[in-house]
Amino acid sequence: MPIVEPSLVTVKREEKLELDGIDVSGDWNTFLEPRVHTDLDLKIVDWVRSQPQGETISRCWQCGTCTAGCCMHTDYGLEEFNPRYFIYLAQIGYEEELRKYAQTIWRCVSCNKCVERCPKGVKVEEVVHTIGTYLEVSGGAPESPADRFDRAYTENLLARGVLDEAALFRTYERLEGRKTPARDLLRLGFTMLLSGRLHTGPFAHRTRGWRRMRPVLTKILEEEERARRARVEAPASRARGGSPGRAP
Amino acid sequence: MSAAPASRGPSDPVPAYYPGCSLDGLGKAYEVSCQIVLDRLGLSLDRIVDYNCCGATEVKNLSHDVSVALPARNLALARSMGRHEVVAACNGCVYSLTRANDAVGDGATRARINSHLSAGGSPTYDGEASVQHVLEYIRNRAGLDRIRGAVRRPLRGLKVAPYYGCLYTRPKRYTGVGRVPGTDDPEHPVFLDELLEACGAEVIHDYPAKTICCGGGHALSDLDVSVAFSASVMHEARRAGANVVATICPLGQINIENNLDRIRQAYGEEAILPVSYFTQLMAVALGASVRQARLKDNFSRPDLFLRERGFS
Structure with a gap:
């Protein structure tokens, strides 16, 4: 059996080695290091599956169709963006490796x-977002720019029922800690405002009857957030021994 | 979980129209030119008055139920107007409206979402509204023959790259594209090609960026990505011989145009092409003036481009 991963082996070549008068020169130390992970935790996949956005994770059979067409992986060329691998790591519960991403x-x-092409009907995009949410909710991963934007966007639309883009840009830039918005955003804002394409301020359009809708949706938002955290803190429903980890 | 139904269901003489935040604001030129095209083709739509934002692709990352309830409220309003068909012009809106339809196909989810809706004073949703993009609506309802007959100024000299963006066909599980009769091809859509060709333009049928993402979802949070993708839309279009890009999504249009300066810096002037909503080009072909189609609204100035070619 050839050694398929020579990088994992430190071969020690003994040119002239004699033990009790017997010549034992040659290659030593050719065994692979044991690579069994014992800290795998299926809590991750249980958690992801418990979320409505993540329940299709268990359908994944690791064909890699999602990653082959992924625009971040293939078009933008961000090689480490590998949805198939993220799902794999979540499925086997290899949290330590997952956290690197x-x-x-x-x-x-x-x-x-990916959702379009998945032959198994995995909602890959939503599953991948759910895995990202897990890393944040379970602690350790700081909130990402995209999450800050999602939050700013949601709060903005919940305020009046429709978006106030100017306020959204301002809120987001503030969340990112930028005091003055980027020049192009300012230009976009002014052009749009002057040509009547930006509705902002107290007299902007709002959805009639939103006053009743808003507290209902805000409550759901808070409840789901609480439930996510509670579930992540709960002890794992079951534990299982490790299985070997594989390279992507 | 249910998948998109195999048919559109009943059709309305005048379907409901969901404008969404962008057509009412940043994408005003889109709405105005859409209206011109619909008028000239003898089609009409009935606006959902008290609509709310559909939640796009952002809200679902925070809450599943809110991300279904927001679009479901709009669909419920359309149903209370007595409509079975809802037309939206923004790819993001089409995505979230059809995603809500997929979610409420499950009885338990529908009951839960409806209890949220009634608690908020909204009509409840029976799951019976079918959603389509305005591009599909124009192409199917008017038909290519009627469009050809209505063209007053064929778009001669225009080599148009049709840019579909992400969520017009994708994912077919939600939009029903490719499974419902009369819908586009999910991997290689052609409806926009057909419409522009009917308007007398030369259409660039094949270029690699035809259905890529514009990066608009991360326009603020991941600038590098949104610049790279919007640049590649124009760059690939030009490489294939286009001199103008036609879009069908306000987010794509605004994202590409707002990145123009950065694209110029990073890739040079030759990466820039005029970008226009497909309805703006169609409106001009159907006899509207460049000013009426609000082509001057676009930062990439397709108005100058069209005037150079003799359109007024």
Whole structure:
């Protein structure tokens, strides 16, 4: 059996080695290091599956169709953006490895090519976002720019029922800690305002009857957030021994 | 979980129209030119008055139920207007409206979403509204023959790259594209090609960026990506011989145009092409003036481009 991963072996070549008068020169130390992970935790996949956006994760059979067409992986060329691998790591519960990608997962642009093409009906885009949410909720991963934007966007639309783009840009730039918005955003804002394409301020359009809708939706938002955290803190429903980890 | 139904269901003489935040604001030129095209083709739509934002692709990352309830409220309003058909012009809106339809196909989810809706004073949703993009609506309802007959100024000299963006066909599980009769091809859509050809333009049928993402979802949070993708739309279009890009999504249009300066810096002037909503080009072909189609609204100035070619 050839050694398929020579990088994992430190071969020690003994040119002239004699033990009790017997010549034992040659290659030593050719065994692979044991690579069995014992810290795998299926809590991750249980958690992802418990979320409505993540329940299709268990259908994944690791064909890699999602990644082959992924615009971040293939078009933008961000090689470590590998949805198939993220799902694999979540499925086997290899949290330590998954955490290495905490700053990568959020970059999915939601183009939905993966969802379109998945032969198994995995909603890959939503599953990948859910995995990213797990890393944040369970602690450790800081909130990503995309998550800050999602939050700013949601709060903005919940305020009046429709978006106030000017306020959204301002809120987001503030969340990012930028005091003055980028020049192009200012220009966009002014052009749009002057040509009557930007509705902002107290007299802007609002959805009639939104006053009743808003507290209902805000409550759901808070409840789901609480439930996500509670579930992540709960002890794992079951534990299982490790299985060997594989390279992507 | 249910998948998109195999048919569109009943059709309305005048379907409901969901404008969404962008057509009412940043994408005003889109709405105005859409209206011109619909008028000239003898089609009409009935606006959903008290609509709310559909939540696009952002809200679902925070809450599943809110991300279904927001679009479901709009669909419920359309149903209370007595309509079965809803037409939206923004790819993001089409995505979230059809995603809500997929979610409420499950009885338990529908009951839960409806209890949220009634608690908020909205009509409840029976799951019976079918959603389509305005591109599909124009192409199917008017038909290519009627469009050809209505063209007053064929778009001669225009080599148009039709840019579909992400969520017009994708994912077919939600939009029903490719499974419902009369819908586009999910991997290689052609409806926009057909419409522009009917308007007398030369259409660039094949270029690699035809259905890529514009990066608009991360326009603020991941600038590098949104610049790279919007540049590649124009760049690939030009490489294939186009001199103008036609879009069908306000987010794509605004994202590409707002990145123009950065694209110029990074890739040079030759990466820039005029970008226009497909309805603006169609409106001009159907006899509207460049000013009426609000082509001057676009930062990439397709108005100058069209005037150079003799359109007024």
